[in-house]
Amino acid sequence: MRERTNQGLIDFLKASPSPFHATHSIARQLDAAGFRRLDERDAWHLEAGQRYYATRNDSSIIAFRVGRRKLLDAGIRLVGAHTDSPCLRVKPQPELQRQGFLQLGVEVYGGALLAPWFDRDLSLAGRVTFRRDGKVESQLIDFRDPIACIPNLAIHLNREANQGWAINAQNELPPILAQVPGEERADFRALLAEQLSLEHGLVADAVLDYELSFYDTQSAAVIGLNRDFIAGARLDNLLSCYAGLQALLTADDEESCMLVCTDHEEVGSCSACGADGPFLEQVLARLIPDGEERVRVTQRSLLISADNAHGVHPNYADKHDGNHGPKLNAGPVIKVNSNQRYATSSETAGFFRQLCLENEVPVQSFVVRSDLGCGSTIGPITASRLGVRTLDIGVPTFAMHSIRELAGSHDLSHLLKVLGAFFACRELG
Template identity: 80%
Template sequence: MREKLNQGLIDFLKASPTPFHATDSLAMRLEAAGYKHLDEREPWVAEPGGRYYVTRNDSSIVAVKLGRRPPVEGGMRLIGAHTDSPCLRVKPQPELQRQGFWQLGVEVYGGALLAPWFDRDLSLAGRVTFRHAGKVESQLIDFKNPIAIIPNLAIHLNREANQGWAINAQTELPPILAQVVGDEGADFRDLLADQLTLEHGLSADTVLDYELSFYDTQSAAVIGLNGDFIAGARLDNLLSCYAGLQALLAAEGDETCVLVCNDHEEVGSCSACGADGPMLEQVLRRLLPECDAFTRIIQKSLLVSADNAHGVHPNYADKHDGNHGPKLNAGPVIKVNSNQRYATSSETAGFFRHLCLENEVPVQSFVVRSDMACGSTIGPITASQLGVRTVDIGLPTFAMHSIRELAGSHDLAHLVKVLTAFYSCPDLP
């Protein structure tokens, strides 16, 4: 079971180089499991026991399994995660020709660790908007092959490299795509038009715009002398999206279950499809009873906000509170912050800990050092938007926000097991 889940995660990561592709991958898996797509621009007809999903901006998704037990009696079981990861996004007019090389200007998305982006085999993927036969259309593209690289400067020319230096995102990050001869021009939109033809058989009249990200082509893998780890890009937070999906598809019982995977968490969640936007509430209000009943349902519900946690690194153990150093392969982590950077309360933490104990899943706790700043998640944002009780949890990882992150190979099975139990739980506190 563990090996199957890990391979499934590796396949999901490969198919999901951008939030658009991650949402498409989730939607395809939901469709295969009998979930019906609902268009927000059309009337909806939902039935008890029905299974539905909604996407917005092609990059966020909400999946709902309506229980046969009225949600006004038992509430909802919600799991939240996010589809985006720190990366390098291509600028609107990106063409650079310097010293006979064709490069693309990029903008850093989110709080990326920049040094690991150097000397990697990069490809490009995302959404392209174009005019075709007089109409404006959009398609996802993925070059898949390594088409770019950001070479490091040789240490002979930067003797202080190993003493650390500030990376200039404007001048040092533009990837190299090709060499150009003489005054030969390079048109990025022509390249995208060719890719649309190659992938989709489309002949675009004009490429109008795009949202494209570079990504590392090296596949995720189970690594380590004893296969103890999973290394790969975008573990934060596609690992949680995948775990939530597996739990939803495996859930039994008559309860109403929701999986929400929002875009834009890494840049503050403030968008029409982000956790700080109206998407989740709007979807739920269209599927559930309104007015007084809706508020009662929310107050009987609970959200598990699943986002990766910081495992204690053996080389940097002093970056953790001595009593709160989560270990890889020791189970999911309950994240606590008294300043509400995490939305966990004693009640919600106690319930999640109870679920772990009942299902023989190891569980840990994380509190940031008191002299360090704390990150945040969609948990507090969704809690403030919906008024739903929330517990913030996640699997411990190393190298968070790097181009290649590391998690424990045993932990995914732990997380899927407890999230499945949560979805199937007949009683909430």
């Protein structure tokens, strides 16, 4: 069972090199499970016992089951995660031709660890907007093959590299794609038009714009002497998206359940499709049109914000509070911060601890060292917008925001089990 669950995650990561692809991958599984796609431009007619989903910007998705129990009696069980990860995004006019090489200018998206991007086999994926037969259309593309690399400077030419080297994102991160002979000028948009033709059989009159990310082509894998770990890109936070999706797919139709996977968390969530935007509020308004009833249902509901946590690294154990060092493969982590960087309260933490106890799922806690700053999640953002009781949890991870992260191979099953129990839980406290 654990091996099948981990392989499902690996397949999901491979199919999801960008937030657009992650949303498409989730939608495809929802379609196969009989969920009905809703268009935000149409009127919605929602029925108890039915399953629905809606997307926004092709990079955020909200899926839900309308339970047979009345919302005013039962509330809604919400799980939130995010589809984006730190990466390198291609600039609008990216072509660089230096020393006979074609490179692309990139912008750093989110708080990426930059050093691991060097010497990796990179590909490119995302969304392309183009004109065809006089109409503007968009399509997802994925080159799949390794088409680029950011080679390190040899140690002979940079003797201080191992003493700490500040990476200049403007000058040192443009990936190399090819050698260009003579004075020939490269046209990146022509390359995208060719990819549209190869991948989708589309003949574009002109490529108008794009949102494209470089990614590591090395597949995620279960590794370690005893296969204790999962290594891969975008574990933060596609692991949580995948666990929430599988829990929703296996939930019954008794309780109302919702999975919220939004874009732009890594850059603050402030967008039309981010957690600090109106997407979730507008979906809830259409599910519960009456304003007073919606407030009453919200106060009977609970949100679990699932976003990876920092496991205690054996080489850097002093970066953790001595009493709050989450271990890999020891279960999901309740994240607490008195300054509301996490939205956990004693009541929501208590509810989750009891849920884990009842379902024999190990559980841990994390508080950042008092002399270090604390990251945040969609939890406080969603809680402040909706007024919903919220809990922040996550699977412990090493190398968060690296091009290749590491998690425990048992923890996905732990998370999936407790989220499944949450969606089935009759009383939310």
